[in-house]
Amino acid sequence: MFVRLSIAVAALSLLSSAALAQGAKLTDPQIAHIAYTAGVIDINAAKQAEKKASNKEVKAFARDMARDHEAVNKQALALVKKLKVTPEDNDTSKALSKQAADKLAELSKLKGAAYDKAYIDNEVAYHKTVNSALETQLIPSASNAELKGLLQTGLKIFQGHEQHAEHVAADLK
């Protein structure tokens, strides 16, 4: 619990410190990049879990994550194309990707029930972090109404994921 919380807090402060370091609010191209990157990270984690997970519920959860995040990212790509916005890489995206790559490597060393638990616990923490970032930073900073709308839709979906992950985590205990 404590570990999970501190991971979430650390990730969150990464998000905010990167944003604050720029001394200005995030731009739409940066927000689009961060949101898309956050989706890709969860899809990669899900793909690993589809192969490695042994628990049936965990495997199904991973498939749900891949399906939903792919659907949301498809909408995001369509939107940036329509708005003629080029997503712009930034410190927050870079920090998220780095952290996710480390986590994926760490998870790859685990097996069986230990892997299942670590994956689901990370999914709970990760969705908490991303949802909080969406709520407090990305959505308020978005200027374009359609981008804001898609982020709000994403938040509803990811809040569902957070509850779902918590439920699966509870079932594993």
Added chain:
Amino acid sequence: MSSGRHLATLAFLTFGAMAVPAHAATIQIVMQNLVISPSEVSARVGDTIEWVNRDIVAHTATARNGDFDVMLAPKKTGSAVLKKPGTVDYYCRFHPNMKAMLKIAP
């Protein structure tokens, strides 16, 4: 939100005023932002339930008792005809916190 509720009330009134014998009705249920509404619907055997998925992600309407399992692609509609009376709890297999209920009269 409130106009939806008015519509639902209107629909109920219309059904209530219907003369016997009742004809099989089509009842729409909306899935939006991972919420099923209305979450509780009264219907009769022979009625068709039509689920409208307004979300950008796929859903299912899956009966706990196995009576139906309807796949709902993003922004698509799917339906099932009610064959047996009873109270049927159903949910979305992809988002298990989406839950609702049908009360099916004979």
